[in-house]
Amino acid sequence: MVKEEEKERFEIMPEEAPFEPGFNMKTLWAALFVGFVMLPGAIYLGLVTGQSMAGGAEWVTLILFIEIAKRTFVRLRTQEIIILYWVAGGLVLMGGKLGTGADLFGGPFGVLIWDQYLIQSPQADGLAEHIPTWVVPPRGSEALLERSFLHAAWLKPIIILLVAVVLQRINALSLGYALFRITHDIERLPYPMAYVQAGGATALAETSSQKEGWRWHVFSTGTFIGAVWGLFYVVVPTLSSVFLTETVSVLPIPFIDFTVPMKSVLPAAVVGLATDLIHVLIGLVLPFWVVVGVFASSITVNLIANPILYASGILHTWEPGMSAIPTMIANSFDFWLSFSLGGAIVVALVGFGTAFIALRNAQQNAGPERSSGGPSPERGDIKIVYALGIWALSTLAFVGMVYYLVPSFPWWITAFFGFVWTPIYSYIGARMIGLTGSPQGVSFPYLREASFYLSGYEGAGIWFAPVPIFQWGYEAQTFKQLELTKTRFGSLVKMTALTLAVMFVCSFLFWSLIWKLGPIPSSAYPYVQKLWPFHATMQAFWAKSTLPDAGANLLTQIIRWDYIGIGLGASLILYGALHFLQAPMAIFYGFVAGLGQWPHFVILNFIGAMLGRFYLEKRFGEARWGAYAPILLAGYSCGVGLIGMSSIAIALISKAVSQVVF
Numbered sequence: 060m061v062k063e064e065e066k067e068r069f070e071i072m073p074e075e076a077p078f079e080p081g082f083n084m085k086t087l088w089a090a091l092f093v094g095f096v097m098l099p100g101a102i103y104l105g106l107v108t109g110q111s112m113a114g115g116a117e118w119v120t121l122i123l124f125i126e127i128a129k130r131t132f133v134r135l136r137t138q139e140i141i142i143l144y145w146v147a148g149g150l151v152l153m154g155g156k157l158g159t160g161a162d163l164f165g166g167p168f169g170v171l172i173w174d175q176y177l178i179q180s181p182q183a184d185g186l187a188e189h190i191p192t193w194v195v196p197p198r199g200s201e202a203l204l205e206r207s208f209l210h211a212a213w214l215k216p217i218i219i220l221l222v223a224v225v226l227q228r229i230n231a232l233s234l235g236y237a238l239f240r241i242t243h244d245i246e247r248l249p250y251p252m253a254y255v256q257a258g259g260a261t262a263l264a265e266t267s268s269q270k271e272g273w274r275w276h277v278f279s280t281g282t283f284i285g286a287v288w289g290l291f292y293v294v295v296p297t298l299s300s301v302f303l304t305e306t307v308s309v310l311p312i313p314f315i316d317f318t319v320p321m322k323s324v325l326p327a328a329v330v331g332l333a334t335d336l337i338h339v340l341i342g343l344v345l346p347f348w349v350v351v352g353v354f355a356s357s358i359t360v361n362l363i364a365n366p367i368l369y370a371s372g373i374l375h376t377w378e379p380g381m382s383a384i385p386t387m388i389a390n391s392f393d394f395w396l397s398f399s400l401g402g403a404i405v406v407a408l409v410g411f412g413t414a415f416i417a418l419r420n421a422q423q424n425a426g427p428e429r430s431s432g433g434p435s436p437e438r439g440d441i442k443i444v445y446a447l448g449i450w451a452l453s454t455l456a457f458v459g460m461v462y463y464l465v466p467s468f469p470w471w472i473t474a475f476f477g478f479v480w481t482p483i484y485s486y487i488g489a490r491m492i493g494l495t496g497s498p499q500g501v502s503f504p505y506l507r508e509a510s511f512y513l514s515g516y517e518g519a520g521i522w523f524a525p526v527p528i529f530q531w532g533y534e535a536q537t538f539k540q541l542e543l544t545k546t547r548f549g550s551l552v553k554m555t556a557l558t559l560a561v562m563f564v565c566s567f568l569f570w571s572l573i574w575k576l577g578p579i580p581s582s583a584y585p586y587v588q589k590l591w592p593f594h595a596t597m598q599a600f601w602a603k604s605t606l607p608d609a610g611a612n613l614l615t616q617i618i619r620w621d622y623i624g625i626g627l628g629a630s631l632i633l634y635g636a637l638h639f640l641q642a643p644m645a646i647f648y649g650f651v652a653g654l655g656q657w658p659h660f661v662i663l664n665f666i667g668a669m670l671g672r673f674y675l676e677k678r679f680g681e682a683r684w685g686a687y688a689p690i691l692l693a694g695y696s697c698g699v700g701l702i703g704m705s706s707i708a709i710a711l712i713s714k715a716v717s718q719v720v721f
Contacts, residue, residue: 078437081138082550082557086146089124090557093147094565100700102165102569103707106584108293108312108335138546142554145537166566167224168208171195171216172579173591174523175203182595186603189519193219193464206574208567221563222460223525226453228555230527233450234482235534236548238489240443242535243542248493250539277687281340281694282701288336289699296585297706310334312585314659318383327369327377329361329386331659338660340695342667343675343688350668352649357661360395360654368394384593387657391597395654397619401626402651405634409647439547454478457527465520472514477527488532512604522602 124143128135135143174195178187187198193215196202202210208217242248291309299307317330342350368374368390376389454477461473507528511521541548573579580587634647653661676684 076545078439078545078547079136079138080550081136081140081142081544081546082553083139085124085135085139086142086554086557089143090146090561094561097147097700097704098165098565099569099573100704100707102169102573103297103710104293104700104703105165106573106579106587107297108586137544138550141540141544141546142550145551146554146558165570166562167220168566168570170220171208171213172570172574174216176579176591177595177598179203180592180595180599182592182599186519186599186606189602189606190523191464191520192216194520194523206578208571208574219460219464219525223457225559226456226460227525227529228559230450230453230457230481230529231531231534232552232555233446233453234485234529235531236441236538237443237446237450238485238531239535239538240440240446241486242489242493243539246490246493248490250493250536273687277690278694278697281691281696282698284336285695285698285700286702287698288695289702292335293699293703294706297703297710308585313589314383314657316383316659318386319380322379322381325362325366326379327365327374327386327390329365329383329390329658331383331657333657333659333663336663337692337695337699338663339667339670340692342664342669343671344692345664345668346645347668347672348643348645349649349652350664352646352651353653353656354649354661354665354668355646356650356653357656357658361658365390383657383659384589388593388596391655392600394619394622397622398626398629399651399654400618401623401628402630402654404623404627405630406648406651409634437547438542439549450482451478454481454527457525461521461524461526465516465518465524467518468516468521468524469514472510473526476510481527481529481531485529485531485534488530489535490532492532492536508601508604511601516605517607519602519606521605522598 125135177183178190178195178198183190190197192212195216196210196212200210200212202208202212243250292312296308296312311334313335314331314333317332318328321328321330365374369377374390374393376393377386381389457477458470458473461468462470507526537551538548541551577583580591582588630647630651633650634644636642637644637647671684671688675687678684679687
């Protein structure tokens with residue numbers, strides 16, 4: 060007999076329930092609430108701790124609107140809740156930029172904040188003069204010195220960025236919809252993880268109908284843990300910077316670094332421990348064997364291999380006294396970047412093999428009965444050919460945009476990535492997600508970097524151009540969640556348009572305000588002050604590789620074919636050994652991914668994974684704990700967000716007032 064919790068987990072909506080729209084005036088008010096209340100907190104929290112309010116923002120928004128609905132005797136429908144959930148998450152998460160590696164939250168203007176830092180950083184010496192003005196104003200520009208987006212020099216970068224973001228969302232929705240129709244309606248793939256995600260997103264519907272189930276209790280527990288930890292981790296350093304002359308931290312943000320004290324015992328080893336409890340909770344959610352592989356790789360590299368390689372003279376750049384970040388950069392350039400390229404080749408080969416097997420077995424996996432794939436009026440479907448036409452037009456716009464911005468870069472490479480690679484890569488990802496719940500085994504690292512370097516292009520512009528190298532497999536799962544919650548597909552399109560409009564306005568307003576208050580990064584933002592130099596070093600390294608002067612020479616000095624061969628051979632041996640022993644292949648993917656991971660964060664992930672596997676699963680049961688873990692993590696994010704919002708608001712108001720007074 061199926062347990063009640065497991066039944067709740069998989070039965071999202073009754074089969075006979077009609078499809079209903081989830082977009083209405085509540086969606087608009089939710090978007091405005093997140094944009095004007097949650098977004099500044101998300102930006103500030105990301106700069107201080109590197110932690111996203113994703114998860115927290117969704118739940119805070121849902122709690123507020125459900126409580127308001129209760130007091131006005133209105134019950135929020137499941138369709139409304141799922142759209143509200145995505146509105147909040149989409150607004151907070153939108154940000155980031157391909158190739159930076161940096162954590163950026165709070166909309167597209169966070170990308171411009173990163174670009175202004177990069178061009179002014181020491182890492183960009185020799186590169187800054189090659190960065191086009193359509194990316195960021197040049198060094199020494201008044202726009203950078205005054206820290207203001209209200210300058211003519213920012214006009215072109217802002218327009219290009221906003222056009223690229225809009226095109227990207229159109230590209231994602233149209234191709235994601237076509238992939239859903241193909242993999243779900245025609246091939247009948249199950250999409251197992253969509254049930255869990257849809258169930259988690261609708262957890263608070265229980266409270267809207269005046270009952271509190273197990274999801275609410277788990278979420279409340281996580282919220283309490285997050286609030287207590289956030290009091291020490293976020294509130295103390297944030298408010299101390301307002302009321303005291305120096306920032307006081309109970310724990311160093313984002314990690315405690317033991318690299319320098321351990322220099323005599325473990326030379327060239329990167330040693331430390333992260334101080335954010337969220338990494339333990341992330342370990343509870345991530346696949347166990349992936350975490351094991353990442354942990355084994357990171358610890359082996361940093362505590363065992365690095366001292367041996369240093370003694371052998373291979374790690375020749377490291378010097379005693381270097382902290383974690385300079386040590387990571389030095390070791391990457393001396394050996395591990397080349398070694399990881401070898402591992403990446405194996406991962407790519409395995410990915411192609413996995414995809415080939417999956418495609419070969421498509422008929423068997425699809426089942427004996429296959430849908431005709433015709434559009435459903437109830438769901439709000441359109442013909443697949445229309446979706447593919449919209450995708451093709453947006454891709455063509457990307458190709459034209461890149462050619463306009465970087466005319467010397469071969470246009471056919473951009474067209475290949477947009478029209479050939481993206482749909483194939485996305486289809487492979489959608490099939491893996493549809494069959495297993497995750498795109499495991501489908502990864503092609505350094506493809507972008509290799510294509511730019513081998514193209515013969517000279518310059519730096521292509522590294523900042525919106526080249527359409529996308530993987531939209533997850534978008535297909537979004538449409539599966541809409542179907543599970545009986546939400547009409549048109550609601551997602553309307554929601555996307557609304558979030559884009561609100562995000563552009565609010566991202567501009569709040570990034571402008573926070574940047575005006577002081578330089579980013581600075582001592583007021585400990586996380587980005589520590590980690591952004593590392594990401595800038597890696598991005599500048601690749602961008603310099605295609606410069607006409609010393610870029611190619613620099614790359615040939617760092618990329619060693621013998622080290623690549625060692626990495627390739629070691630990865631093949633590991634893959635073969637795991638296959639022979641019939642061990643979980645997730646260990647292999649985790650091991651390769653862990654080659655460049657900081658042990659500071661990996662150790663906490665491993666502790667969380669072990670705690671979940673050997674204690675919590677036994678206490679609650681595997682199926683029940685699988686449903687608990689993601690909601691506990693969301694509750695923790697909500698708790699940190701709630702307790703941090705008050706202190707962040709005080710800090711922002713205080714700094715803004717001091718700017719006005721003085």
